[in-house]
Amino acid sequence: MDLIDIGVNLTGKQFKRDLDDVVNRAVGAGVGRxxxxxxxxxxxxxxxxxxxxxxxxxxxxxxVHPHDASSxxxxxxxxxxxxxxxxxxxxxxxCGLDFNRDYSPRPVQEKWFEAQLELAAELNMPVxxxxxxxxxxxxxxxxxxxDKVPAAVVHCFTGAxxxxxxxxxxxxxxxxxxWICDERRGLHLRDLVAQIPPDRLMIETDAPWLTPxxxxxxxKGGRNEPAFLPHIARTVAACAGRKAADVARDSTRTAQAFxxxx
Numbered sequence: 001m002d003l004i005d006i007g008v009n010l011t012g013k014q015f016k017r018d019l020d021d022v023v024n025r026a027v028g029a030g031v032g033r034x035x036x037x038x039x040x041x042x043x044x045x046x047x048x049x050x051x052x053x054x055x056x057x058x059x060x061x062x063x064v065h066p067h068d069a070s071s072x073x074x075x076x077x078x079x080x081x082x083x084x085x086x087x088x089x090x091x092x093x094x095c096g097l098d099f100n101r102d103y104s105p106r107p108v109q110e111k112w113f114e115a116q117l118e119l120a121a122e123l124n125m126p127v128x129x130x131x132x133x134x135x136x137x138x139x140x141x142x143x144x145x146x147d148k149v150p151a152a153v154v155h156c157f158t159g160a161x162x163x164x165x166x167x168x169x170x171x172x173x174x175x176x177x178x179w180i181c182d183e184r185r186g187l188h189l190r191d192l193v194a195q196i197p198p199d200r201l202m203i204e205t206d207a208p209w210l211t212p213x214x215x216x217x218x219x220k221g222g223r224n225e226p227a228f229l230p231h232i233a234r235t236v237a238a239c240a241g242r243k244a245a246d247v248a249r250d251s252t253r254t255a256q257a258f259x260x261x262x
Contacts (some may be wrong), residue, residue, distance in 0.1 A: 001030040001248040003233060004255040005226040006175055007094075007128070007155050007204035010036045010058070011046040014208040014223055023054060026226035030248075033261060034058055034226050037094050037128065039065040041076045044083055051088035059261060061128045063093035063116055069104035072112040077119060084123050090259040092120035093128030094155060097141070100133040114141055121148035126258055129154050129172075135163045139170065146171055151258050156206055158185070164192050173200045173258060178224065181212035181235050190239040198250035202258065203236060205229050 005026070015022055026034060036051070038044030038061045047060035062083040064072045083089055095116040097109050120127045127149055131138040146152055153173035157164065167174060174196050180189040193201075211224035212231055219225065230244075233251065237244040255261070 001230050001233060001245070002252055003031045003203070003229050003248055004252050004259075004261070005031050005034045005205050005207075005229045006153065006202045006255050006259070007037050007177070008034045008207045008226050009039070009043075009209070010034070010050060010207070011043045012208060019050075022225055022227070023057065026229070027057065029227040029230055031226045031229045032057065033255075035090065035128075035255075035259060036060040038062045038080075038083070039094050040068040040071065041079050044080060048083050048086050048089050051086075055088070056262065059088050059090045059259060061091040061093050062089050063091075063095045063128065064112055065094050066096055066098040066109040066113065066130060067101065067103040069109045069112045072108075072115070077112075077115055080116070081119060081123070084119070084125060090261065091126045091128045092116050092123070094130050095127065096130035097134035097138045098130060098132045099137070106137075110137070110141060117142065117145040117149070121145060124150060126151040126153070130156070131159075135159060135166070139166060143170055153202060153258065155204065156210070158189065160188070161192055161195075164195060168196070168200065173202055173254070175202050175204045176232070176236055177204050177206045178210045178212035178215075178228070178232050178235075180239065181214045181232065183213065193236055194240040196240075198246075199254050201236075201247075201251055202255045203229060203232050203247075203251050205232065 036047040044062040155175040207224040237247040
């Protein structure tokens with residue numbers, strides 16, 4: 001398989017000791033390109049720095065996650081603007097709304113979500129989006145911007161059928177993670193994934209989170225890695241009634257076009 005992992009959190013402390021090994025294992029498993037997620041000002045800066053150490057293999061996004069929206073400011077947006085113009089920074093985000101945990105007040109989340117959409121439109125860059133338990137408000141905010149940005153992906157989609165249909169109708173891409181491998185929470189995704197057109201479907205690990213529960217042998221410490229993306233691709237293929245090689249080919253082409261990767 002030749003795969004692109006569109007969402008990996010390689011700036012986290014979980015990868016401090018063995019990042020080279022993690023990247024090399026991923027490449028050895030056929031995951032030749034990975035997009036490192038920027039989730040705060042600092043994480044976005046660290047992600048952009050990582051890109052320079054792994055040219056052609058790592059790329060990154062620049063954004064502020066809704067959990068960290070309270071730390072956002074006009075100065076942070078300016079930092080993101082500058083980062084986004086560096087080589088290898090390929091999208092604005094992770095940005096959006098999270099009404100499940102409400103780590104930042106909802107009005108604050110909304111304010112800085114819209115500010116990042118505005119930035120993406122200004123820079124003509126795709127957006128890497130987060131939504132949890134906030135579908136209606138999220139859709140209302142993002143919809144007016146979708147004809148102003150090149151593309152948008154709802155990363156780590158775990159929603160219901162009507163939400164998927166709404167995002168597809170809006171023209172969004174969909175990111176599927178190892179959540180689909182979870183027999184407790186992900187069963188509904190196994191039925192829904194066949195509804196995602198091949199040119200809108202991308203796959204991701206969201207490492208170190210969302211380790212596929214059915215992965216054998218289980219990874220030490222339960223840490224997810226981009227090397228496990230082929231397992232997710234095979235699960236998606238089985239659920240969609242497609243060949244794994246076709247899912248790999250199409251999701252890679254889609255991600256390459258979405259992020260304008262070489």
